Amino acid sequence: xxxxxxxxxxxxxxxxxxxxxxxxxxxxxxxxxxxxxxxxxxxxxxxxxxxxxxxxxxxxxxxxxxxxxxxxxxxxxxxxxxxxxxxxxxxxxxxxxxxxxxxxxxxxxxxxxxxxxxxxxxxxxxxxxxxxxxxxxxxxxxxxxxxxxxxxxxxxxxxxxxxxxxxxxxxxxxxxxxxxxxxxxxxxxxxxxxxxxxxxxxxxxxxxxxxxxxxxxxxxxxxxxxxxxxxxxxxxxxxxxxxxxxxxxxxxxxxxxxxxxxxxxxxxxxxxxxxxxxxxxxxxxxxxxxxxxxxxxxxxxxxxxxxxxxxxxxxxxxxxxxxxxxxxxxxxxxxxxxxxxxx
Amino acid sequence: xxxxxxxxxxxxxxxxxxxxxxxxxxxxxxxxxxxxxxxxxxxxxxxxxxxxxxxxxxxxxxxxxxxxxxxxxxxxxxxxxxxxxxxxxxxxxxxxxxxxxxxxxxxxxxxxxxxxxxxxxxxxxxxxxxxxxxxxxxxxxxxxxxxxxxxxxxxxxxxxxxxxxxxxxxxxxxxxxxxxxxxxxxxxxxxxxxxxxxxxxxxxxxxxxxxxxxxxxxxxxxxxxxxxxxxxxxxxxxxxxxxxxxxxxxxxxxxxxxxxxxxxxxxxxxxxxxxxxxxxxxxxxxxxxxxxxxxxxxxxxxxxxxxxxxxxxxxxxxxxxxxxxxxxxxxxxxxxxxxxxxx
Numbered sequence: 001x002x003x004x005x006x007x008x009x010x011x012x013x014x015x016x017x018x019x020x021x022x023x024x025x026x027x028x029x030x031x032x033x034x035x036x037x038x039x040x041x042x043x044x045x046x047x048x049x050x051x052x053x054x055x056x057x058x059x060x061x062x063x064x065x066x067x068x069x070x071x072x073x074x075x076x077x078x079x080x081x082x083x084x085x086x087x088x089x090x091x092x093x094x095x096x097x098x099x100x101x102x103x104x105x106x107x108x109x110x111x112x113x114x115x116x117x118x119x120x121x122x123x124x125x126x127x128x129x130x131x132x133x134x135x136x137x138x139x140x141x142x143x144x145x146x147x148x149x150x151x152x153x154x155x156x157x158x159x160x161x162x163x164x165x166x167x168x169x170x171x172x173x174x175x176x177x178x179x180x181x182x183x184x185x186x187x188x189x190x191x192x193x194x195x196x197x198x199x200x201x202x203x204x205x206x207x208x209x210x211x212x213x214x215x216x217x218x219x220x221x222x223x224x225x226x227x228x229x230x231x232x233x234x235x236x237x238x239x240x241x242x243x244x245x246x247x248x249x250x251x252x253x254x255x256x257x258x259x260x261x262x263x264x265x266x267x268x269x270x271x272x273x274x275x276x277x278x279x280x281x282x283x284x285x286x287x288x289x290x291x292x293x294x295x296x297x298x299x300x301x302x303x304x305x306x307x308x309x310x311x312x313x314x315x316x317x318x319x320x321x322x323x324x325x326x327x328x329x330x331x332x333x334x335x336x337x338x339x340x341x342x343x
Numbered sequence: 344x345x346x347x348x349x350x351x352x353x354x355x356x357x358x359x360x361x362x363x364x365x366x367x368x369x370x371x372x373x374x375x376x377x378x379x380x381x382x383x384x385x386x387x388x389x390x391x392x393x394x395x396x397x398x399x400x401x402x403x404x405x406x407x408x409x410x411x412x413x414x415x416x417x418x419x420x421x422x423x424x425x426x427x428x429x430x431x432x433x434x435x436x437x438x439x440x441x442x443x444x445x446x447x448x449x450x451x452x453x454x455x456x457x458x459x460x461x462x463x464x465x466x467x468x469x470x471x472x473x474x475x476x477x478x479x480x481x482x483x484x485x486x487x488x489x490x491x492x493x494x495x496x497x498x499x500x501x502x503x504x505x506x507x508x509x510x511x512x513x514x515x516x517x518x519x520x521x522x523x524x525x526x527x528x529x530x531x532x533x534x535x536x537x538x539x540x541x542x543x544x545x546x547x548x549x550x551x552x553x554x555x556x557x558x559x560x561x562x563x564x565x566x567x568x569x570x571x572x573x574x575x576x577x578x579x580x581x582x583x584x585x586x587x588x589x590x591x592x593x594x595x596x597x598x599x600x601x602x603x604x605x606x607x608x609x610x611x612x613x614x615x616x617x618x619x620x621x622x623x624x625x626x627x628x629x630x631x632x633x634x635x636x637x638x639x640x641x642x643x644x645x646x647x648x649x650x651x652x653x654x655x656x657x658x659x660x661x662x663x664x665x666x667x668x669x670x671x672x673x674x675x676x677x678x679x680x681x682x683x684x685x686x
Contacts, residue, residue, distance in 0.1 A: 094451040264635035292607035
């Protein structure tokens with residue numbers, strides 16, 4: 001629950017100016033109660049420490065909208081729909097924003113350059129009070145561009161990817177290793193993974209953790225296929241895995257819609273789940289409970305994750321300095337799709 | 344493709360003022376090229392006819408954001424996620440907005456009063472250039488409230504529900520009747536429907552069409568259950584239908600996630616799809632192609648529907664007067680989940 005980088009806070013400004021935190025707040029909010037001389041000393045201390053006036057203060061002085069939060073999702077122009085993950089995540093974000101009569105400004109972008117330009121436009125036009133940043137890549141170009149902007153933002157991703165932004169993340173490495181250990185404990189020796197895009201940071205983290213866990217447990221090979229998260233791709237990847245001479249007896253998926261598609265491919269090929277093939281999903285939306293057999297999953301509270309991210313951003317917009325923190329690690333929910341392999 | 348109500352247009356204003364359409368446009372856009380006397384005559388003609396200056400003009404004169412479109416979706420506070428329909432619809436809306444560097448301001452609201460207040464706030468704060476209104480009910484209170492506001496809006500729904508808003512809709516009555524006729528043609532006598540909430544206008548339209556079609560075809564009973572569109576509710580409704588002594592041999596669902604849930608319930612109860620039970624979905628997202636057997640569906644291009652609605656709103660914001668119109672009627676896509684009943 002501690003911030004990964006040392007940041008200058010309102011306390012430091014107060015200490016340097018020799019006043020209380022309340023006085024700093026009054027000064028930056030343009031409220032009475034501090035003399036002109038004190039106000040000047042506070043502003044000078046803030047400037048020397050490189051402390052930016054908080055967003056609420058900025059809003060009061062500049063008219064920035066603090067009741068609107070921006071979020072861009074990078075997807076191809078022709079997209080059949082958002083994944084269940086984002087549906088639940090956005091629903092969680094909205095559950096917090098709604099309580100504060102805030103709205104979400106949502107935009108699908110085609111690439112990271114468009115996303116950077118969008119945030120610049122939103123911020124400079126004072127359309128948003130802050131932003132939620134998702135889908136971090138390694139050496140993400142948004143980090144330098146958006147940090148330079150001074151945009152209040154919460155990054156959804158591990159601090160190793162988010163370059164000093166206040167971050168909220170799940171421990172994907174631990175969860176991926178737990179998934180492998182569970183399937184191995186059931187007796188599976190050939191375990192495959194149908195993963196997300198290689199370029200995405202959290203996908204890379206899961207890929208490395210999967211490789212390490214299979215090696216540590218002495219399992220056969222390191223069978224992983226990268227996809228773009230779409231159900232059709234999950235179906236194709238599953239088919240190619242199941243047509244191998246040394247087909248896996250268990251498959252871990254990076255989301256749930258690909259696991260649903262994988263179950264249909266197994267049926268199509270005459271394989272019974274879980275007798276001939278175990279399937280383990282990730283994210284665990286309602287989809288996993290609507291299939292027969294129901295799908296075992298690495299479940300986490302995606303709605304709660306979105307709510308936590310929104311809460312963190314809202315605190316930041318209110319001028320607080322919420323720490324970066326990890327939310328609950330996805331944990332195993334065994335259901336009907338996992339069992340020991342047939343001997 | 345014609346507007347259902349007679350509306351005053353820029354042509355009428357031009358005719359009454361004895362000028363060209365171009366001159367009216369110049370006057371309202373504050374551009375040079377019309378004398379003060381002509382401008383006054385134009386403004387007077389517009390006022391007499393009750394013609395509102397177009398949105399672009401309003402924007403130029405008032406600073407309203409024409410690059411942001413608002414959309415509220417009414418759902419309970421704790422919601423597991425948006426339905427596939429809205430994921431695809433929003434994705435279609437965004438595909439048009441993205442081309443124009445416009446963004447969607449999205450907000451989940453708890454009830455219609457909150458939605459009305461939200462639109463009033465958005466419009467009065469000049470945060471949006473227009474709105475997309477969805478989920479119309481009979482005698483919808485948004486109609487008088489938002490029409491009084493003068494908010495440019497496109498209503499997603501049949502003109503019988505949307506009270507004079509420019510509307511875009513699908514012909515749900517025709518599609519529901521086609522679904523019943525198809526299942527009857529396969530030989531089904533006991534056909535049930537798992538529908539949406541009774542209060543929703545398009546759900547009521549489908550309910551009436553289903554009743555009429557079953558009566559016309561001389562089918563057994565009028566077996567319909569209303570739900571809230573969630574998968575779990577679809578599962579419960581299916582279970583209750585299949586446990587009846589006179590269980591139906593075919594079920595029509597109002598969306599696809601409930602049909603997926605229905606297929607799992609059939610398997611759970613030892614019924615084979617389609618041998619013992621035919622299932623017909625609605626909306627046809629990628630889910631219908633990811634199950635085994637694949638799901639037959641009343642398919643329509645939800646992405647294209649969203650794009651059409653956004654295009655209509657964008658034209659309106661640009662000062663055009665796009666007509667209300669119907670998009671393609673959902674049509675039958677037979678797949679693996681429908682067949683003649685077992686004798």
